Amino acid sequence: MKPGRFDSTVLTFCFAFLYLPIIILVVYSFNASKLVTVWGGFSLQWYRSLWSNESLMDAAWVTARVGVLSATIGTVLGTLAALTLVRFPRFPGRIPFTGMIYAPLVMPEVITGLSMLLLFVALDIDRGFWTVVIAHTTFTMCYVAIIVQSRLLTFDRSLEEAALDLGCPPVKTFFKITLPLILPAIVSGWMLAFTLSLDDLVIASFTTGPGATTLPIKIYSQVRLGVTPEINAVCTILIALVTTGVIIASISAKRAELRRIHDEHVALRGTS
């Protein structure tokens, strides 16, 4: 077999494997029949019954607020951590710091969740909404740090140096030059942090308390009882939200990149 044909066969199979289960799940959320294997015609009834399911809507609202808050705090902390990693090559305690940035990425969630919970109990903090926010912030900030770090590493320092040479104060330089340049990485970091928070079951289960049931906890308790088209409908809405978010983000990133290239061309022509 020619390598070209081998490659396309491999890609076809792998992408079919990755996407078929999700497509099936989405299709069956529109199934009129309650049975998973029988197609009873197109119907939106499961979406309608979602709307009237109050506990599910409550959980969705909690999840959205946890996601926005933890992603925002996590993005600020993660950006600071990325600046630390890139701009401070030597400071006391750098090695444990990089360790604490990379370890949460691979740490089994049961360990992170349990240790967080025990901390909250030891500090005598009531578990609930805020403890989930703190827990999510802690692991999402590390993902943000990695994404922003890789942008900072490929970043043209001469722009910052020019601003500083021209007498721009450091803090202003950061907000006028550095921040706009790393903004795309910060935005995608925020989005990743938000979806990670939206998805998390294990850490939220450990750190939550009464009145702060998130959507994954709710879905999990329903899934244990069996597959229902209603869960398919919730999952479909979540998939649709995330997919549109990712596509919009990647299109706007591409546009920003094109605009930047265009601007550089104009600038170069202007100086020559």
Place this chain on the structure above:
Amino acid sequence: MAETPTSFAKASPSRWLIVTIPYLWLVLFFAAPFFIIFKISLSDTAIAMPPYEPVFEGFASLGDFLSKLDFENYQSLWGDSLYLSAYLSSLRIAAISTLLLLMIGYPMALAMARAPSTIRPTLMMMVILPFWTSFLIRVYAWIGILKPEGLLTAALHAVGLMAPDQQVEIYRTDYAVFIGIVYSYLPFMVLPLYSALEKLDGTLLEAASDLGCPPWKAFWKITFPLSLPGVIAGSMICFIPITGEFVIPDLLGGPETLMIGRTLWVEFFGNRDWPLASAVAVVLLLALVVPIVIFQNQQQKVR
């Protein structure tokens, strides 16, 4: 030459804030909890809230405190063969899954890296997209397919590969766990492999072929050794969390699927034995120290 300002952070007090804020956050919420977990793993179970005996009350009772610490929970971990076999079985499942992931992920990453550069970003996006979709949802999707009365059975009946009175018996077995793990972790394996393979200099392979090296030999002599950083990174990113995996064995595995993440969950939520759950977590962490250190060294090198 006088000091040249090289960064916005230089000579400014805000410089230290940049370091301190994330540092303190991680020390408080990531590092400190591990000491607590270790401490509680040494205390005794109590029927109270929190359900463990307090082991530390000020320095006056330091002697008393030290005498109360014991390795009872670790002894019961060691004494009960259930825990030992759960650890071994977790490591076995994680090792087999990582191998399977390499066997599927490597050809896929290679095919992506060899694809025309115009479609590569689209392929990247297609790998990343499922990774953004919820873990729970992706595992849930497989239940509907693998159930005995599920879609796989229906499909096999329809094409006549299976007698109508038979059903697929995969759901709630170790096979379902492997399928779920490979499915969920495939993007984590493919992305590091792809970024290693994409950097590969194509002229090396051309030189090998000009000198009469057959393609399979060129692969083992050139492509594979150069992609080794990606292989190590991908394997560690998969192996470590799979060992502690809870959702997949819980939803797809059967009662005999032993995995330590699930054992910890049951000790904690089912039996409410916090000290024992902490001991389970400490031992799991010790088992993972070596792979975590390999992963971190690899990440530092990549930087």
